[in-house]
Amino acid sequence: MLLSTKNILSTKELTKQDIQQILDTADSFKEISTRAIKKVPTLRGKTIINLFFEPSTRTRTSFEIAGKRMSADVINISGSTSSSVKGENLIDTARNLEAMNPDILVVRHHCSGAPALLSQFIDSPIINAGDGSHEHPSQALLDLLTIRSHKGDLAGLKVVIVGDISHSRVARSNIRAMQTMGMKVRVVGPPPLIPPDFESLGVEVSHNLREAVRDVDVVMVLRIQMERQNQGLLSSLREYSNYFCLTSESLAKARDDVLIIHPGPVNRGVEISLDVMESPRSLILNQVTSGVSIRMALFYLLLGENNANPN
Amino acid sequence: MQTLIKNGWVIDPANMIDGSFDILISDGKIEAVVPHGKISASKIKGAEVINAKGCVVAPGFCDMHVHFREPGHEYKETIETGSASAAAGGFSSVAVMPNTSPVNDNRSVTELILSQAKKTGLVNIYPIGAITKGLKGETLSDMGELKESGCIGYSDDGKPVMDSELMRRALEYSRMFDLPCIQHSEILDLTRGGCMNEGVVSTELGLKGMPVEAEDIMVFRDICLLRKTGGRLHVAHISSGGAVDLVRQAKAKGLPVTCEVAPHHFTLTEEACRNYDTNAKMSPPLRTNEDIDMIKEGIRDGTIDIIATDHAPHDLADKQVEFDNACFGIVGLETALPLTLKLVDEKVITLQKAVDLLTHQPCRIFNLDKGTLGIGKDADVVIFNPNTKFTIEPEKFKSRSKNSPYKGWQVRGKVLHTLVAGRSVYSDQNE
Amino acid sequence: MSSTLLNAKDISRAINRISHEILERNNGAEGIALVGIRTRGVALSHRLKEKIESIENLTIDHGILDITLYRDDLAEGIQKPELRKTEISFALENKHIILCDDVLFTGRTIRAAIDALMDFGRPSSVQLAVLIDRGHRELPIRPDYVGKNFPTAKSKRVQVLLDEEDGEDKVIIQEQSK
Numbered sequence: 017m018l019l020s021t022k023n024i025l026s027t028k029e030l031t032k033q034d035i036q037q038i039l040d041t042a043d044s045f046k047e048i049s050t051r052a053i054k055k056v057p058t059l060r061g062k063t064i065i066n067l068f069f070e071p072s073t074r075t076r077t078s079f080e081i082a083g084k085r086m087s088a089d090v091i092n093i094s095g096s097t098s099s100s101v102k103g104e105n106l107i108d109t110a111r112n113l114e115a116m117n118p119d120i121l122v123v124r125h126h127c128s129g130a131p132a133l134l135s136q137f138i139d140s141p142i143i144n145a146g147d148g149s150h151e152h153p154s155q156a157l158l159d160l161l162t163i164r165s166h167k168g169d170l171a172g173l174k175v176v177i178v179g180d181i182s183h184s185r186v187a188r189s190n191i192r193a194m195q196t197m198g199m200k201v202r203v204v205g206p207p208p209l210i211p212p213d214f215e216s217l218g219v220e221v222s223h224n225l226r227e228a229v230r231d232v233d234v235v236m237v238l239r240i241q242m243e244r245q246n247q248g249l250l251s252s253l254r255e256y257s258n259y260f261c262l263t264s265e266s267l268a269k270a271r272d273d274v275l276i277i278h279p280g281p282v283n284r285g286v287e288i289s290l291d292v293m294e295s296p297r298s299l300i301l302n303q304v305t306s307g308v309s310i311r312m313a314l315f316y317l318l319l320g321e322n323n324a325n326p327n
Numbered sequence: 328m329q330t331l332i333k334n335g336w337v338i339d340p341a342n343m344i345d346g347s348f349d350i351l352i353s354d355g356k357i358e359a360v361v362p363h364g365k366i367s368a369s370k371i372k373g374a375e376v377i378n379a380k381g382c383v384v385a386p387g388f389c390d391m392h393v394h395f396r397e398p399g400h401e402y403k404e405t406i407e408t409g410s411a412s413a414a415a416g417g418f419s420s421v422a423v424m425p426n427t428s429p430v431n432d433n434r435s436v437t438e439l440i441l442s443q444a445k446k447t448g449l450v451n452i453y454p455i456g457a458i459t460k461g462l463k464g465e466t467l468s469d470m471g472e473l474k475e476s477g478c479i480g481y482s483d484d485g486k487p488v489m490d491s492e493l494m495r496r497a498l499e500y501s502r503m504f505d506l507p508c509i510q511h512s513e514i515l516d517l518t519r520g521g522c523m524n525e526g527v528v529s530t531e532l533g534l535k536g537m538p539v540e541a542e543d544i545m546v547f548r549d550i551c552l553l554r555k556t557g558g559r560l561h562v563a564h565i566s567s568g569g570a571v572d573l574v575r576q577a578k579a580k581g582l583p584v585t586c587e588v589a590p591h592h593f594t595l596t597e598e599a600c601r602n603y604d605t606n607a608k609m610s611p612p613l614r615t616n617e618d619i620d621m622i623k624e625g626i627r628d629g630t631i632d633i634i635a636t637d638h639a640p641h642d643l644a645d646k647q648v649e650f651d652n653a654c655f656g657i658v659g660l661e662t663a664l665p666l667t668l669k670l671v672d673e674k675v676i677t678l679q680k681a682v683d684l685l686t687h688q689p690c691r692i693f694n695l696d697k698g699t700l701g702i703g704k705d706a707d708v709v710i711f712n713p714n715t716k717f718t719i720e721p722e723k724f725k726s727r728s729k730n731s732p733y734k735g736w737q738v739r740g741k742v743l744h745t746l747v748a749g750r751s752v753y754s755d756q757n758e
Numbered sequence: 759m760s761s762t763l764l765n766a767k768d769i770s771r772a773i774n775r776i777s778h779e780i781l782e783r784n785n786g787a788e789g790i791a792l793v794g795i796r797t798r799g800v801a802l803s804h805r806l807k808e809k810i811e812s813i814e815n816l817t818i819d820h821g822i823l824d825i826t827l828y829r830d831d832l833a834e835g836i837q838k839p840e841l842r843k844t845e846i847s848f849a850l851e852n853k854h855i856i857l858c859d860d861v862l863f864t865g866r867t868i869r870a871a872i873d874a875l876m877d878f879g880r881p882s883s884v885q886l887a888v889l890i891d892r893g894h895r896e897l898p899i900r901p902d903y904v905g906k907n908f909p910t911a912k913s914k915r916v917q918v919l920l921d922e923e924d925g926e927d928k929v930i931i932q933e934q935s936k
Binding site for chain 1: 525526527529530531532533534535536602603644647648649650651652
């Protein structure tokens with residue numbers, strides 16, 4: 017077995033060895049994307065289906081490029097073109113797709129747990145590309161890859177995650193993966209956007225951005241969803257920015273070598289200021305590059321595992 | 328037509344009987360309950376004999392909170408399949424909630440339910456009428472008409488009566504008919520979009536939580552109203568330890584409040600929702616071990632009056648979906664006895680008290696002349712072996728639906744016979 | 759049961775000879791580059807590079823190829839090889855590439871290596887240097903430089919041990935363990 021799991025549903029079920037192997041493999045894949053001919057024949061003849069029930073450009077594209085760079089055939093099915101609008105049950109949809117023998121299903125869904133549900137009915141490996149407020153494991157892995165390539169070792173690093181923790185699958189996936197790798201995590205945001213008893217996950221909770229960034233190696237800024245305003249979780253985006261926008265001012269007490277990451281897409285001036293975004297400390301574009309390598313690594317490792325059981 | 332149930336251990340809390348008795352049933356009525364072997368042979372000549380050796384013989388159980396889905400959602404359950412499920416669980420009487428389609432908020436729906444029940448002829452079915460028309464929470468239903476046509480209580484179950492003014496009027500008006508208002512206690516503002524208890528597990532799973540305060544606040548509000556209005560408040564499926572405390576305090580002040588608990592609320596916690604098991608999706612949601620401890624204390628000290636299953640059958644299509652989109656509830660009738668007997672195993676209550684919670688107490692609250700083995704009463708009887716071990720297999724349920732989180736549980740306490748008015752409506756295949 | 763085919767001195771002599779053959783064939787070291795195939799081809803390519811550089815007194819380009827992604831047995835699940843980096847940091851255009859590997863057997867590894875190389879550019883020519891050629895080709899591939907030809911039974915296993923990887927230099931042949 018290359019990985020301890022057949023599916024990538026959450027970072028919670030990945031061991032330290034799994035994460036290490038994924039990051040190492042992704043490191044090896046980085047070089048392919050810098051070639052003139054950005055393609056290797058490894059997954060020739062394999063079919064990857066991107067099943068997206070929620071709009072997404074960058075994640076879907078990243079998975080698609082990753083598959084294509086490995087010579088797999090990648091088919092995109094989005095929520096609006098799939099039968100879900102016709103009232104077809106999620107499981108029926110997936111079973112129909114599986115009858116066409118894909119080798120991997122990449123699933124994004126607005127409901128937490130939808131990929132886990134699918135995995136009970138489907139034999140093909142499933143990669144969770146984001147489910148509700150639950151997890152987005154490939155995002156966390158690419159964040160770790162980005163951090164590791166700048167810091168060398170992950171163990172002992174301190175990270176602060178800023179923003180809407182309650183609804184963030186990126187935060188959940190990162191917290192688990194980072195803890196597995198021996199990192200320390202702090203979250204910061206307004207109390208309505210941090211679940212009660214969040215400390216039970218083993219993280220520190222803060223509501224003061226300036227202080228929270230003081231001793232950390234990495235600041236991860238989350239995208240703030242505009243609709244939180246209408247749900248009464250935020251008074252206004254303007255007020256949110258006053259307290260939680262990452263600016264050079266709010267970074268005043270941070271270390272000089274602090275790294276800034278953001279899963280994108282960015283609301284400039286709401287959760288992060290333009291100058292911070294474009295400063296050399298910001299690795300936002302490196303994350304996008306890492307994303308392709310991570311997804312290539314996941315495909316490679318999952319199909320490798322699948323192949324371990326011929327017949 | 329006579330039936331003799333002999334060699335059994337009779338538990339009849341209504342008549343304070345607890346011992347080795349034989350029961351003679353004649354023409355559907357209890358004719359005699361006498362110490363074992365004391366009935367003269369001549370008297371029972373030709374009687375059908377049920378040997379209940381090693382078994383408990385009790386009044387048929389009474390579940391005051393079930394959903395039989397008819398009319399409207401017959402693909403989930405019908406009065407016929409629901410009755411069979413009840414009989415298999417040892418229940419001879421059930422009260423059916425009005426959230427059918429159309430809603431049971433008027434005479435014609437009540438009469439339809441009763442006529443279907445009569446046609447089925449398995450267990451006694453008591454309709455509960457809606458508190459508000461169409462369960463819309465806007466105007467009171469015709470409570471008088473509902474009572475006259477056969478309803479034994481009022482509830483908007485599935486939904487709470489959110490409007491405090493309306494709830495006040497419901498409690499006031501129902502006084503005239505001396506029937507309880509059964510509240511599904513949930514402040515909807517706090518639970519919007521929620522699908523499980525708010526807590527550590529909902530945080531980890533990324534599911535929207537339903538905080539326990541939503542239940543506590545509603546119970547508190549209703550108790551406040553009750554203090555003003557009089558009337559009778561029955562708190563349905565209590566799941567919060569805090570709400571149990573509130574009911575205890577209200578009872579101590581002599582307020583006419585009663586409450587029920589469903590077996591899943593003292594046997595499962597929010598942990599059951601891990602892996603997004605939709606069979607653990609309930610309303611009110613499965614809570615925490617602390618709540619279970621407080622509920623058990625409430626059962627022990629009598630704060631909680633009865634056990635009711637909130638039998639909520641759902642088709643696979645309503646459960647085998649994303650957790651967010653799944654329906655709330657489980658099949659309750661066929662697992663109620665063994666789950667209740669766990670309380671006996673854990674020494675929370677005695678076996679006698681367990682039978683009391685399933686028979687005499689519900690009938691007392693709902694003014695039913697049932698749940699008793701008194702001489703001359705309808706011979707509704709359950710015979711169960713409290714020691715028989717078995718594995719719960721939902722696929723074998725008599726209910727049309729199979730949604731149960733108890734699949735594979737090893738439990739004790741098997742129903743062997745259920746009699747309604749002297750007639751066998753269920754007997755275990757292995758007997 | 760194993761027996762030694764080549765010892766450390768034999769290997770050293772073979773490297774020397776091959777270095778001279780490479781220089782002879784290519785009229786010097788101008789325009790040549792060495793590319794080692796992971797894992798033991800890398801050590802061989804380093805030794806050849808060192809030797810050639812010391813003879814000609816100049817620096818030649820060197821690269822490392824991991825052919826895992828180009829294997830044709832990956833889909834059959836025969837092996838689940840760990841993927842390591844490919845490092846080719848020079849342009850292949852107008853270069854004579856000497857591919858280096860320890861043992862030439864079926865030819866499938868070399869096929870994969872040539873495919874991989876072609877994804878990096880268009881070299882003037884590709885030549886193949888191996889320490890052992892044990893026969894049993896399944897593809898039309900032949901070596902340009904050979905340390906030792908050693909026809910073997912297909913069931914035997916030829917193992918090259920090199921100081922850089924294994925702590926000693928020698929080539930052994932053993933029965934395939936089933």
